[in-house]
Amino acid sequence: MPRWPENTRARLVDAAFGMFVEQGYAGTTVEQIATRAGATSRTFFRHFRDKDEVLFADDDELLPHLVESIAGSTAGDSGGMMRAALGALADRMEPGRPRLRQRQRIIEQDVGLTGRELAKQARWQHAVVDALLERGFDRDDAEILAAIGFALFTGALHEWLEGEDDDGRSLRDHVERRFPKIADALNRPVPS
Amino acid sequence: MPRWPENTRARLVDAAFGMFVEQGYAGTTVEQIATRAGATSRTFFRHFRDKDEVLFADDDELLPHLVESIAGSTAGDSGGMMRAALGALADRMEPGRPRLRQRQRIIEQDVGLTGRELAKQARWQHAVVDALLERGFDRDDAEILAAIGFALFTGALHEWLEGEDDDGRSLRDHVERRFPKIADALNRPVPS
DNA sequence: GGAAGTGATGTCAGTTTGTGTCATGACTCT
DNA sequence: AGAGTCATGACACAAACTGACATCACTTCC
Structure with a gap:
């Protein structure tokens, strides 16, 4: 039933945690997270209200x-x-x-x-x-x-x-x- | 001894409180606050780390x-x-x-x-x-x-x-x- | 009294966060 | 097959910050 990768959200979460650990929170860009997850920053912000929320969702x-x-x-x-x-x-x-x-x-x-x-x-x-x-x-x-x-x-x-x-x-x-x-x-x- | 208005910080605080009350926090721009205080947004950010901090300083x-x-x-x-x-x-x-x-x-x-x-x-x-x-x-x-x-x-x-x-x-x-x-x-x- | 700081501010260009809008294209349903 | 759905991409843009350099009143020191 999934038309798209379907786990986009989970991939974004994983990418975010990974980059935050490696480069720190302030040191990583939403753009970088999205790229690592194979997505766009626009998609990131559709899943999470802000950069923070990926940690709290x-x-x-x-x-x-x-x-x-x-x-x-x-x-x-x-x-x-x-x-x-x-x-x-x-x-x-x-x-x-x-x-x-x-x-x-x-x-x-x-x-x-x-x-x-x-x-x-x-x-x-x-x-x-x-x-x-x-x-x-x-x-x-x-x-x-x-x-x-x-x-x-x-x-x-x-x-x-x-x-x-x-x-x-x-x-x-x-x-x-x-x-x-x-x-x-x-x-x-x-x-x- | 003051070469500048000297109360810039206080004026920024007053302007910020005023605008937040009138237009809400999200609805007011740092630019607007600074203008109302007779300053520049760059000056605002030199006095306060973020837009938030004017409320906590x-x-x-x-x-x-x-x-x-x-x-x-x-x-x-x-x-x-x-x-x-x-x-x-x-x-x-x-x-x-x-x-x-x-x-x-x-x-x-x-x-x-x-x-x-x-x-x-x-x-x-x-x-x-x-x-x-x-x-x-x-x-x-x-x-x-x-x-x-x-x-x-x-x-x-x-x-x-x-x-x-x-x-x-x-x-x-x-x-x-x-x-x-x-x-x-x-x-x-x-x-x- | 003039030369050399000093320090708060302005200017400007640039990055990052976040949003509105429309297009795309695989998938579903009838 | 045709119409609709819907997560995503692409693009443009506002607003939040930042770094680098200029300014210019005032101070300090010679």
């Missing part, structure tokens, strides 16, 4: 799962709930470590990219707050819970990305290690 | 005060310490409400600007973590405290910005109202 797949984890949780307290939800998220991210590490290094090169990553996290956090509200928490509690959860998760994520591939420590391990430290902020009963 | 003045609040705090527990530091920060921001509100509305228009604002907040949060480490907290505690503090402060900030100028509720009021909600996460003794 496939990111939002995980969010629905996270929200659903919270909506469908059977834990009795907020701590168990966040633990289960963030653990499941960690499991889904586990196989992507090499690519995520690459991506992380690219993003750190550029203030704009860093900002966009944070904006994405903020969107996620907001979605989690909504899910918690839906679940019956009041707004202040929901916001604090989400803030703590994300602070914890991003801390764990960075530690995990800095580790070696064969260090035997999963992202889930990193996440769960941190939970006891914040136990007293996370021991509220889930509203009935 | 003067922002980091407050950070040193915040860090110093924490370094010099005499409170005995983490809650009192954060309360004093964030309260002092709120006081310093109080007079700037109209401009801050303008700025907020401009930033909300654009994903990139939102991201940059978040990146700035992250830098601040990181500086606060460092200050807490310096003060003797362990890293995990410092990160959680800073995360909670910023979540609380930005929530209060948004509420305050949405209020009327004459509603008699200071930013400090908004901040302090939120403290009791998170008491159990903020009752750790300051390490000796």
Whole structure:
């Protein structure tokens, strides 16, 4: 059914990651990416709103799962709930470590990219707050819970990305290690 | 001693805010800003790295005060310490409400600007973590405290910005109202 | 008091990002 | 076979930046 190469988008993503790693983000041109992928810069911009978005486009797949984890949780307290939800998220991210590490290094090169990553996290956090509200928490509690959860998760994520591939420590391990430290902020009963 | 108008930078900032309010961020050109300020776009880019930065340039003045609040705090527990530091920060921001509100509305228009604002907040949060480490907290505690503090402060900030100028509720009021909600996460003794 | 800096600004040409518009040509459907 | 679809290419263009050089009021030093 495909009339065209069909994987153009994937080829563009691969080319972009490759060139960003080799030449840095600012040092590579959309034109170069497109050429390497056998396409035109015009085609690049049809697939991705801007040069940035090639790094963020496939990111939002995980969010629905996270929200659903919270909506469908059977834990009795907020701590168990966040633990289960963030653990499941960690499991889904586990196989992507090499690519995520690459991506992380690219993003750190550029203030704009860093900002966009944070904006994405903020969107996620907001979605989690909504899910918690839906679940019956009041707004202040929901916001604090989400803030703590994300602070914890991003801390764990960075530690995990800095580790070696064969260090035997999963992202889930990193996440769960941190939970006891914040136990007293996370021991509220889930509203009935 | 000034050989040139000397306030070029300030004129550029004023022109930029004015045009962003009137025509939106994306809808105004650096050329237009520069012309309105009686300058050239080349001059604009000599004062500000990008079009964005005219909105963020003067922002980091407050950070040193915040860090110093924490370094010099005499409170005995983490809650009192954060309360004093964030309260002092709120006081310093109080007079700037109209401009801050303008700025907020401009930033909300654009994903990139939102991201940059978040990146700035992250830098601040990181500086606060460092200050807490310096003060003797362990890293995990410092990160959680800073995360909670910023979540609380930005929530209060948004509420305050949405209020009327004459509603008699200071930013400090908004901040302090939120403290009791998170008491159990903020009752750790300051390490000796 | 004049010569030699100094430093913010202007001018101009060029690259890169991003968009609007139309053409192309393989593929689908009837 | 003919009509329509649709991802892509080609071209032109605006706007965001950058590098190189010129200017010219003012300072400094002799």
